Amino acid sequence: MEFFVFVCASLMILLGAVGVIVRKHPVHAALSLVLTLFGVAVLFVAQDAHFLAAVQVIVYAGAIVVLFLFVIMLLGVDRVENLRTEPLSAQRPLAVITCLGLLGVLVAAIVNGDGALNERGEGINLPDLQNGPDANTVQLAESIFSRYVVAFEVTSVLLVIAVVGTVLLTRKAKSSVK
């Protein structure tokens, strides 16, 4: 069963990822991105990261992709890009070689390191009768709000800075308004 879920989610992820880089239209690329993000959320559920799967769907597939589509709409850049033109000669062959090399190195490392890890954490609670249905959320919350509470607060500062910075960046200069 887990195999079946894995194959379906992998197909979603890979089809979506290829769609992002081969679709000419930016809106189609953004919709392919949604497919990939949902596939990743499915794999999160398959690996008992239920809270992260929910956040993945809400934040990524919801907020971030909507932001992309909103910017595409706002700028009116939804014109088709000609993918045939290659601005730098030999850019694509070099990119193919780089990515295949990267993939080869990563896969070699994964295959070599297979089984080298041993469990050393305190355990991930699974939702069952003893832990309740929200075990993953509870455990993640305990981790974030106790051990990593400083990082959590710094993250909120980062978000405020990002919002204020974006407002400043996209605001028109005062002289040009009047």
Added chain:
Amino acid sequence: MIALSLTPTSSWYLILSAVLFAIGTFGVLVRRNPLVMFMCIELMLNAVNLSFVTLARELNDINGQTIVFFVMVVAAAEVVVGLGIIVSIMRNRAAMTVDDMAELKG
């Protein structure tokens, strides 16, 4: 029926995330629309998140899932700032590609 009795090990998940990361890298290197390049960066971030969650399960350690939470928050902030920059640059020239953004060139 043999296939249905197979259970994916964490190596399968890690290889899938490596493939996803390579596809994202290829997109960043090849595409010229800044918005699509941004989407490819999102693909790479998702590949890393997937491998974090896989290793959290492998190590039986919740901290791998905690860091994915922080990666998501920072990714959201990054998208907001990056799209703000793209909007402020492309407001005047809509049909732009990254090759045209050479303002800082000496």
